[in-house]
Amino acid sequence: MAFTENVGTYILTSDTLTILAEMGVTSISVLLVSGAVTVKGSLALGNRQSDPISLSSGTPLNVSFQFPIDGYVIDASAGEALIIVGR
Secondary structure, three states, rough: OOOOOOOOOOOOOEEEEEOOOOOOEEEEEEEEEEEEEEEOOOOOOOOOOOEEEEOOOOOEEEEEEOOOOOOOEEEEEEEEEEEEOOO
16 A cells, blocks of 8 residues: 655744645644744735734644645744644
């Protein structure tokens, strides 16, 4: 039986990761392990730009769409996060 590459698991420490459409990711879960981690989208609503959202310890942030996610920034430059992505 061959593996289907549709799920990835990552530990992001003192780094930033930007999810782009060409990666084909349609769902993301991010869990704060330590320090400060934020997520930020790139979609503006009229003149209102997206704001970074700070993650809370022990509560995963899950997002899922019917299309590839583009411009989703996970900033763990001051912390560590566990990330699961799917397509």
